[in-house]
Amino acid sequence: MSPRASKKRADAAVSSDGQVANAVEATATDVSQEGPNTAATAGDVPVLGASHEVAFGEVVLDVKGLNVDFFVNGAWVPAAIDVDYQVKAGEVVAIVGESGSGKTQSSMSIIGLLPRNGRASGSAKLRGRELVGLPQRKLTSVRGPEVGVIFQEPMTAMNPVLTVGSQIVEVLREHTDLRPAEAKERAIELLRLVDIPEPERRFDSYPHQLSGGQRQRAMIAQALACDPALLFADEPTTALDVTVQAEILNLIRDLKSRINAGIVLITHDMGVVADMSDRIIVMKDGRIVEEGTAADIFTKPQQEYTKALLAAVPHLGSTLATKDSNRVPKDATVVFEAKGLVIDYPKQGRQPAFRAVKGIDLTIREGEIVSLVGESGSGKTTVGRAAVGLLPVAEGEFTVVGENMKGISRHDLAELRKKFSIVFQDPGSSLNPRWPIGQSIAEPMQLAGWDKERRTARVGELMDQVELLRSFRNRYPHELSGGQRQRVGIARALALEPTLLIADEPTSALDVSVQARVLEIFTGLQREHGFGCLFVSHDLAVVEQLSDRIAVMKDGLIVEQGDTAQIIQHPQDPYTQRLIAAVPVPDPAEQERRRAAANA
Amino acid sequence: MLRFISRRMLTAVGVLFAATYLFFILAANAGDPLMDLRASSQPNRDELIAARTAELHLDVNPFLRYFFWLGAALRGDLGNDYLTGQPVTTMVGDAMGQTIKLVGFASVAAIVIGVLIGIISALRQYSGFDYGITLATFLMYSLPSFWVAVLLKQWGAIGFNDFLADPVIAPGALILIGLVMGAVVGAAIGGEWKRRLLFGGIAGVMTSGVLWLMSATGWFNDPSLGPFVIAMLGAGVALIVVFLTTGFGNKRAVYTAFTMVLIGVVAYFPMQSAFVYTGGLAALGTLIGFIVAGVVVGYLWGGQDKKVNARIGGFVGGFMYGFLWLDFLMSQWYDYSNSNAINGRPIGTVGSSTPELSESGYWIGTIDSFTHMVLPITALILISLASYTRYMRGSMLEVMNFDYIRTARAKGLPERTVVMRHGFRNALIPIATLIPLDLAALFGGAIITETIFGWNGMGRLFVNALQTVNVNVLMGYFLVTGILLLIGNIIADVLYVVLDPRIRVE
């Protein structure tokens, strides 16, 4: 530990009440004058010096009665109420909740990172030092050396005009005495620690030049730079692909044993929680609903909400028993048929055109749900869009609801549009913000020439079917919740009784419980109306729940397809196997088994 | 990158052709170049008409006449002014020189001040300061430039010249100005009550005090700074620079800055004699010398960040020279003001210089230039300032809401670094791409300001030519401004790519 950093640490400890042990420890290291570079190898020991003054199991964060409010439209609205918890060094505490539960804001308030219209009260002690109410000037010496933060979106969380390396060096130079050359060395070591290949080169790269996974690793390196005692990870893997997510989670778990810090993992994904955490705190509407060890929460949940939350999480492999591969008769009409389908994604400004789909074969019959699974860049979304005519067919055969889509004329396409439709991913942007939802739902009918009376009646019908109150027809999208908006999207898609429905990641942007509801409604409607469905998704657990058949895509090609049960239980292709292995399962015991099997 | 630029230039040339063609047609139809001759009663009127018609190809249809002009232009010959016979190239060249002087200074000042105020305004959003500035900028936006110019002529020139006859400031005015200054500083500082009151109070008292001193000692008639004041000013600059870059924690930076202040003050005495023999080139050379000295001092003080220290040293050094130079300039004021040509009314309102003084040497000449530039530049600044302030404010506000600002704070960086390195740097990108376009447009001449203040810049050239339908001059003007505009466009695009690594083509 460099003299300067240790002095700061000593100051921090001494100025708190009690905690004599810390003060003694601090003065001891002050006197000992350790050299700065004792821990050179990235493998086993953390970065800045050998000893982190934190003892394993020591309480690093003690939160009592934390309240967070926001000033919205003229009144203080509570975001977190009476939050109590503790975090020990070396343990991972997961705070789980849906959006609006207060999990992020309560954590941000501890380090003083609330937006302007927020305020916090109560107590949060970091190794004995009270943080709530501390002025920003003092907080800057806490953030960095004592607390590190990993944010959700690494692309926007890093300054795009500065190199990755310089952003890490910045933290080091600010809080320690390292000279520029030394800091650079340290930064490269950190990059190596988080398994970024070619760290020397990556040091000079800009954030946009790295892949999503690498960016997140760089963020982790940045957060760990000064050896903090506490780490906040705010949805660190939500923005990443499943396989990348698995890698990052491995990394964090690895670091957990090495750096001896307390980690607060904020997430909504129960699978991630099962994989990583020692203790779990469940929050809803700003309050802590339940708290306990991972094993306890998953096997013996006490509260209703916790039980409901767990029930809503799709669990890979849980519905296989109910699958009936003969649900749909083999001779049902084919509504979607692709043979050697090739689709080019058009030139977008600077980006040249590229071949997104390189030749796939896929068939969907009326009444069955076929899922197209893949990660970002696999081409699955492109297929969905081509099916509704948003993208042209480059090569191959492509027949949708009986019409050849290749080179189809605008006029014919217009006629076809009455037979298929699409539900988009982001309910926030797939509805025109300036149109009342009734109008949005009615649009396909209006374009098809229906008269007003008929339209109005049908809109009412559709809203009933998706379980929305009819009185909402004059409301605007921003007045509805995410789940409600998505139901509007479904209603619109069903307006003209399509025979083929494309669902493009319809629930990815929704909370877990909302997702469960929407999927329930969706499957119900599918059974009732009997349309064929292409369900595009990256979430295997969701896909398993509702599909009859699954096709796995990677880099523009289908690597494997077959009945759901077969794919999930006996995947043949190595990519499929990796994909399945990477899906986190909301059951700690099973996760451990799977990990052991994977590492074997 | 090269391909990008060359592609842009090609399209630019295409646009230029189309535009010049259009312009030519318009210009040719804007009036009758033979108007004055038709009305004349000279005996050889008809011959003159014929001669001019031949010279300007007036017998040819304008749609074809363009190509006469084009042919000559491509050979470098832009024709002559039919009234004076002067070649258009020289006319445009001279006019451009005048305009650059005017527009250059005004723009630099407007940009620097505008950016500064914009940043402070954004950081203090919704405060009294912000509202005040917003109101002020809107007012400035809404002022017609000619209205302002005429007012400036009245009060800035006539009023100030009258003031100089008896340079005493009334005590009431003193107190008022002090109060205003204090209020502004207090509002800008931000933070808690006490801090504001303290800084505002100091600023107010200092302002009033200084003004009173100036008034009592007849400073306005014979101004100077003197070594003490230079030292104070230098210290002020040093403090601000260090505050904005490294913070006072970095002792070496502080030492560097103040060493340069010391050097500047000590150099005061020898510089007095050196200045007497200084001309424009020597002044520039000495400035560079001071900056280099500053850089060297920065390196010598060394420490962890040699480069940062060197930058600070160079900066302060440059300023110190500036103060010394200013002081000597001021010492010449008395001679200037009381010279026969000026006769106690130094602020000029017409033209860019006083003809009788053109041979009076570097210092008098510079003062003369300044006094003639003050008013038109003020007029120009007032309007540009408003838009730069708004742009900077808007850009800064947008940037400060981005995620990476939150990350920077989460890393424990002091607010100063967050604002300067993360906020400001990114907020500057759109502004930086705006500046070349703005400048290019302004080089077309600030028509109104030049007309009112009698400067013979591009704007004046253009208006006169338009009134006499002097097609050659008009085309010369348009060609130059058109090219400037297109170059400005290209520079803006290049700047964008340079400043924002995301846009770079890999």
Added chain:
Amino acid sequence: MSIESLAPVETEGLSLGKIVWGRFVRHKAAMISAVVLVITITVVLSSIGVGPIPGWWIWGPNDIDPTIVNNGHPTLAWEGWWFTLGEHPFGQDTIGRDAFARTMRGAQVSLMVMVLMGIIATIVGVVIGALSGFYRGRTDFALQRTTEVFIAIPTIVVTAVIGQKFGTSNPALFGVVLGLLLWPGLARLVRADYLGLREREFVDAARVAGASDRAIMFKHILPNAIGVVIVNATLLMAVATILEAALSFLGFGIQSPNVSLGQLINEYQTSFSTRPWLFWWPGFFIIVYALTINLIGDGLRDAFDPRQQRIPKTKELNKKAIAKAETEVAQ
């Protein structure tokens, strides 16, 4: 907060228009400006009348009063709490014409020019920007280059030519011409907005539903871009006011016998030392127009921007908290 629990009545949702209006009204500077502008326009239009409709003011802009009242000085004066108008509140010029009437006429003409220009520039700018941003590719390229050509041509030349060809008789024509010249700025902004909006999923959804390009551009995207259009159109009008004045001042815009604010300043600039009031008042009205419109535009901009959030100072907050607590106790 559960929306589902609200009463199941056919309720009217809060459209964007209503939200924006609500926020605009809370923006003090903009509201005051709007009020001032409305009052000014009312006075300007009603005082000397428009066209065949007569006004309430005695003098017309070209009437010559043979008696020079008060040496031509303005007769506007304070009296107790209010002011008296007198014979010639803005004074008289050298010939004896009433400056108030002339200023009012000038203000009317400037207003008309501004409105005409605003309407035309908005329509042209929106159409070109929409086409450019929506279709991109070659259409965009061609339109962008056209825009550049327009930007390159100085307005002053075109107005000079128009002045020569069609005489200076028609201020309306001037307004139209200005509109046809000043649309590029607006077009650029609309284009940028369209470039972004066309990528939004609701556009795709509309396309899948079978909407035509025109329907998408003007029924779907335009309502979303309207904020940008309105704000910039108002700001453009403010700029146009000053531009018109400048052009007339230089002799290239409205010229006598027509009257506009800029033309008046031009006419009277030489008499600044002897009769400064003739110079002041037209300039004052230009400022009123420009300032109020600018502030309204700014108010609109803030109202359309969803991120604005005014957090009151701690004192205010505490007061509100106490008040709220009291009301709660009372219940």
